[in-house]
Amino acid sequence: MRQQIVRFGIPAILLVAIASLAAAFLTFSSANAVFTPVVDIRFCNGLPTDFPSSGTADPDLVGNPSCVDPATIPASAASDLTTTFTIPVGNLTPGFSMTVQAGTVSTDASVPNGEKVAGLTALTTIGIFNMPCVTPFTVEAVLYDSATTGATVSPNPEGTPDRFAPIVTDANGDNRADPTSPFIQNNVSFYETHLDPDLDYPGGPNGPNPPITPLARYSGATRVLSDWFLFALVVLPDSELIDFNADSDNRTNPLARAARNSAGQNFGLTILGDPTASLATPSTSPLTDLCAPISITAMLKGTTPGGFTRSLTPSTGSWGYGQWAMSNRDADADGLDNLRDSCPFVTNLNTDADSDAIDGACDPTPINTGSGDHDGDLFPNHQDNCILVANGGAAQVSSENSQTYVVAAPDGGPGNDGIGDACDANPANSQPQGAFVESLLMIPKCIGDSDADDDGYCTPQDLDDTNPAVSGYVSNTGTDQECCNANGDRFGWFAEIHIGTDPLRTCGFTPGGDPASETWPADLVESNSINISDVLTLKPLFGQAVPPAPRRSDLVPSRSINISDVLAIKPQFGTSCTP
Numbered sequence: 001m002r003q004q005i006v007r008f009g010i011p012a013i014l015l016v017a018i019a020s021l022a023a024a025f026l027t028f029s030s031a032n033a034v035f036t037p038v039v040d041i042r043f044c045n046g047l048p049t050d051f052p053s054s055g056t057a058d059p060d061l062v063g064n065p066s067c068v069d070p071a072t073i074p075a076s077a078a079s080d081l082t083t084t085f086t087i088p089v090g091n092l093t094p095g096f097s098m099t100v101q102a103g104t105v106s107t108d109a110s111v112p113n114g115e116k117v118a119g120l121t122a123l124t125t126i127g128i129f130n131m132p133c134v135t136p137f138t139v140e141a142v143l144y145d146s147a148t149t150g151a152t153v154s155p156n157p158e159g160t161p162d163r164f165a166p167i168v169t170d171a172n173g174d175n176r177a178d179p180t181s182p183f184i185q186n187n188v189s190f191y192e193t194h195l196d197p198d199l200d201y202p203g204g205p206n207g208p209n210p211p212i213t214p215l216a217r218y219s220g221a222t223r224v225l226s227d228w229f230l231f232a233l234v235v236l237p238d239s240e241l242i243d244f245n246a247d248s249d250n251r252t253n254p255l256a257r258a259a260r261n262s263a264g265q266n267f268g269l270t271i272l273g274d275p276t277a278s279l280a281t282p283s284t285s286p287l288t289d290l291c292a293p294i295s296i297t298a299m300l301k302g303t304t305p306g307g308f309t310r311s312l313t314p315s316t317g318s319w320g321y322g323q324w325a326m327s328n329r330d331a332d333a334d335g336l337d338n339l340r341d342s343c344p345f346v347t348n349l350n351t352d353a354d355s356d357a358i359d360g361a362c363d364p365t366p367i368n369t370g371s372g373d374h375d376g377d378l379f380p381n382h383q384d385n386c387i388l389v390a391n392g393g394a395a396q397v398s399s400e401n402s403q404t405y406v407v408a409a410p411d412g413g414p415g416n417d418g419i420g421d422a423c424d425a426n427p428a429n430s431q432p433q434g435a436f437v438e439s440l441l442m443i444p445k446c447i448g449d450s451d452a453d454d455d456g457y458c459t460p461q462d463l464d465d466t467n468p469a470v471s472g473y474v475s476n477t478g479t480d481q482e483c484c485n486a487n488g489d490r491f492g493w494f495a496e497i498h499i500g501t502d503p504l505r506t507c508g509f510t511p512g513g514d515p516a517s518e519t520w521p522a523d524l525v526e527s528n529s530i531n532i533s534d535v536l537t538l539k540p541l542f543g544q545a546v547p548p549a550p551r552r553s554d555l556v557p558s559r560s561i562n563i564s565d566v567l568a569i570k571p572q573f574g575t576s577c578t579p
Contacts, residue, residue, distance in 0.1 A: 033327075033330050033333050033334075033335050033435070033437055034090060034091050034092065034335060034437070035087075035091050035092045035094075035325075035326075035327035035437035035439055036088060036439070037085060037087055037091075037094070037323070037325055037439055037441070038085075038086040038087075038088065039084065039085050039086070039323055039441055039443070040083070040086075041081065041082065041083050041084075041321065041443070041445075042067055042068060042069055042081075043069050043080065043081060044063070044067035044068065044069065044070070044079075044080055045062075045063030045064065045067060045080045045082060045299050046063050046066075046067050046082035046084070046297060046299060047061055047062060047063035047065070047082070047119050047121065047297065047299045048062070048063070048121065049062055049063070049065070050062065051063065051119055051140065052140040052142065052176070053121075053138070053140065054140065054174075054175070055174045055176075058119070058142065060116055061116070061119040061142065061299070063080075063299060067082070072448065072449070072450070073313060073446065073447050074313060074447075074448060075314065075315050075317075075447050075448025076312050076314070076315055076448075077302070077312060078302030078303045078309050078310070078312055079302040079313050080299060080301055080302050081300045081302070081311075082297065082298070083297070083298055083299075084295065084296070085295070085296045085297075086293070086294070086295040087292045087294045087295075088292060088293055089292050090292065090335070091292040091293075091327075092327035092330060092336075092337045092436075092437060093291065093327065093328050093337055093339065093340065094325055094326070094328065095326050095328035095413075095414035095416075095436065096326040096414050097269070097270070097324065097326070098254060098255075098258050098267055098268070098269050098323075098324050099267065099268040099269070099321075099323050099324075100266075100267060100268075100320070100321060100322040100323075100324075101266050101321060102313075102319040102320065102321060102445075102447075103311055103312050103313045103319075104311060104312040104314075105216055105235050105310070105311045106216065106308070106309055106310055106311060107215050108147065108148040108149070108215065108216050108217065110308065110309070111216070111304065111308045111310060112145065112306070113144070113145055113146055113147050113184060113185050114144050114145065114179035114180060114184055114185060115144060115145045115179075115304050115305075115306050116142060116144055116179070116301070116304060116305050117143055117144060117145050117300060117301055117304055117310050118142075118143035118218050118298060118299060119140070119141070119142055119143070119298070119299050120140065120141045120142075120143060120220070120231060120296065120297070120298045121140045121296070121298075122138065122139045122294070122295070123136065123137075123138055123293075123294070123295045123296075124136075124137050124138070124139065124290060124294050125137070125290070125291050125292065125293055125294065126287055126289060126290055126291075127289030127290075128225075128286050128287055128288060128289075129286055129288065129380075130372045130382045130383070131288075131382075132289075132357075133289035133290070133291040133340070133382075139222055139224060139229065140176075140222060141176065141220040141222045141229075142176055142177075142220050143218040143219060143220040143231065143233060144179045144184050144218065144219060144220060145216065145217075145218060145304075145310075146183070146184045146185075146217040146218060146219040146232070147184070147185060147186050147217070148187060148215075148216065149187060149213060150186060150187055151186045151187065152186060152187045152188065152189050152192065153166075153182045153183060153186045153188060153189070154167070154188070154189040154190075155167055155274065158277055159393075161226070161227075162227055162228065164183070164221065164227070164228040164230055164273075166182070167182040167183040167188070168181045168182075168221045168230075169181045169182070170223070175222060175223040176220070176221070176222055176223075177220055177221035177222070177228070181221065183219060183221070183230065184219050190274045190275060190276045190277075191211075191217070191232065191234070191271070191275075192211040193211070193276045194271065194275040194276050195211045195214070195234075195236075196209070196210070196212075197209050197211075197212060197240075197241075197243035197246070197247055197250060197255075198243070198246075198247040198249075198250070200249050201401065201402050201404060201405075202276040202401070202402075203402070204404075209243050209247075212236060212240040212241070212243065213240070214234045214235055215235040215236065215237055215266060216234075216310075217232055217234050217235075218233040218300070219231065219232045219233075224287065225285070225286045225287055226285070226286065227285060229272065229273065230271075230272070230273055230274075231270065232270065232272075233268065233269075233270050233298075233300075234268070234269055234270070234271060235266050235267075235268050236267045236269070237267075238258070238259050238266070238267060241255050241256070241258060241259035242259045244259060245257075245259045248406070249404035249405060250404070250405050250406070251405075251406060252405050252406050252409055252410055252411070252412040253405040253409075253412075253415075254324075254412065257412055258324070288382035289340065289382045289383075290340075291340055313447055313448075314447055315447070315448070316448035316449050316458075317446075317447060317448070317460075317461065318444055318447075318456070318458045318460075318461035318462075319444070320442050320443060320444055320445070321442075321445060322441060322443065323440075323441045324438075324439070324440050324441075325438070325439050325440075325441075326413055326414055326436050326437070326439075327436050327438075327439075328414060328418060328434075328436065329413065329414060329417045329433060329434025329435065329436050330435065330436070331344045331417070331419070331433045331434035332344060332345055332347050332348075333347075333435065334347040334348050336348060337418070338417055338418040338419050338433065338434055339418040341359075342357060342358045342359045342362070342363075342382075342387055343358070343361045343362035344418075344419055344433070344434075345362075346361045346362050347361060348361050349361045351366075353366055353367060354367065354368055356371060356374060356381060357372065357380070357381040358381055362388070364388065374387055374388060375387065375388055375389055375391075376390055377390040377391055377392030377395075377396075378392045378393075379396065384396075384420075385398065385419055385420035385423075386419070386420040386422040386423035386424075388423065389420075389422040389423045390422070391420050391421070391422035391423075395420075395421075396420060397420065397421055398417070398418070398419065398420055398421060398424070398427070399421050399424075399427040399428050400416045400417060400427070400428065400429065400430045401415075401416055403428050407428060408428070408429060409429075409430050409431060410429070410431055413430070413431070413435075413436040413438070414430065414436060415430060417433040417434050419433050443456065444456030446458040450465075451465070452465045452466060453467055453468040454468060455468040491520075491521045491522070491555070491568075495521070495555070495557060496521060498554065499521045499551060499552055499554065499555065499557075500518075500551060500552055501518045501519055501520065501552075507519055507520060507577035507578060520577065521555055521568075522534060522555065522568065522569045522572050524537040524538070524552070524553065528576055528577050529576035530569060530573050530574065531573070531574070534569055535566060535569055537553065538553055538561060538565055538566055541553050542561055542562070543560070543561065543562070544560065544561050545559060545560050546558075546559050546561065549561050553565060555568040555569070556568050
């Protein structure tokens with residue numbers, strides 16, 4: 001596992017309500033590069049019956065892994081929410097994930113700091129002490145409501161062993177943070193830095209806008225081997241994220257992408273550790289690798305043990321929940337992301353004759369029993385971000401972390417490529433050193449109403465409630481299907497899933513291909529421009545029901561082709577795009 005900045009941690013799906021896969025879109029793929037997360041949600045407590053398994057079970061959090069949704073999910077009600085996020089074996093590891101959630105989340109002021117709100121269990125695969133990444137490892141955490149304003153605390157400097165020790169307390173020695181820990185009772189400096197919308201990069205030029213204040217933060221920490229691992233689940237309103245989009249240096253930041261043209265939604269992200277770490281002075285760790293399979297289950301309480309309402313389900317109707325995730329970058333497209341690839345620029349042979357953790361494709365001493373630290377910089381090969389070039393200590397730096405996002409990642413992907421400057425041909429820009437796989441999962445859930453075919457769409461919003469294969473959508477609020485326009489084409493994720501176009505790309509199409517190859521809903525005639533031809537396409541369909549009229553023309557989901565679909569084209573008329 002190359003030393004890396006964790007901008008959005010591994011369990012980053014944990015704030016989302018997800019039921020079944022409705023759609024997945026990938027912006028990059030190859031024969032070997034695979035990133036196919038699987039998600040599941042239940043409106044119940046699905047934690048293990050002995051949670052946490054290490055130590056005494058917690059009666060406030062123990063659940064039933066086999067629990068299922070109630071027959072009717074109650075509307076505007078406090079309900080436990082269990083989400084499982086799985087990355088199958090052979091997949092790239094995640095570099096970013098953001099969630100979209102329906103319903104109401106109580107503000108930080110409404111729930112006392114230190115109130116128990118969630119439990120998390122992560123079944124991971126790790127490598128320790130420079131050994132292969134094959135060891136199953138379980139991490140559990142109890143999460144508490146945490147301060148989002150007020151006094152700020154900071155950990156020890158980077159490179160300090162056990163650097164989070166000053167902000168974590170563990171009075172009973174169970175290797176889990178106490179609810180009175182400073183990082184729970186106070187704001188934390190690196191979260192403020194990470195959520196500053198006009199800060200170019202940590203320590204760089206800063207604009208006048210203050211850091212975003214989350215609606216809520218749920219935090220916990222677990223000691224793994226010799227270090228504390230901090231987990232933070234942060235809820236952000238889109239009205240705050242729009243400040244990222246307004247800053248020209250941050251427009252390719254995923255936080256800015258998520259904010260474009262969204263409609264009053266809350267976004268959730270999970271942060272593992274310090275997301276602002278510069279990597280200039282990292283310390284070594286017995287944990288030297290992390291790989292798939294990874295499966296994380298989190299349960300968030302609807303009502304806390306102290307009787308406080310943490311969240312409410314949305315009003316009656318069909319609601320969507322979503323996860324938008326990106327893999328880490330893979331420079332040679334061999335299916336191993338740079339963070340895990342001992343030969344990041346050469347396709348691996350999957351051989352290691354001398355068992356030194358360097359693949360035979362680039363091992364300069366392939367037949368000699370090599371050292372576990374080939375370049376002698378005190379970083380084990382599995383952990384070193386430049387295995388063949390000495391760059392230990394302060395030299396173990398990756399300069400993408402000291403660039404504006406539009407420079408570090410102009411393609412809108414993960415901002416760091418996981419390759420150290422000492423062996424990175426373009427240390428200021430992560431894009432040339434690896435494409436990434438992008439996945440969007442948007443999931444329907446019927447709240448407070450009947451759903452005869454159990455496809456997540458309530459009867460009033462379903463195009464055919466007798467057939468789960470027909471997943472129609474008719475807006476019940478006029479806004480929920482417009483949420484989350486990451487690609488800037490003025491059509492939200494839910495609308496594009498109904499229409500059939502790709503919600504992650506803005507421009508381009510495959511001539512004669514299916515709608516999934518198209519990217520701009522208003523471009524009905526596939527020309528990368530919006531003109532009278534697109535309007536005339538709707539003319540012979542006007543007034544028809546959907547079906548038999550194609551959903552591709554139902555630009556404002558309504559089960560019919562009408563004036564709303566024509567007006568959806570109007571704001572973009574006369575514009576064009578370049579793929």
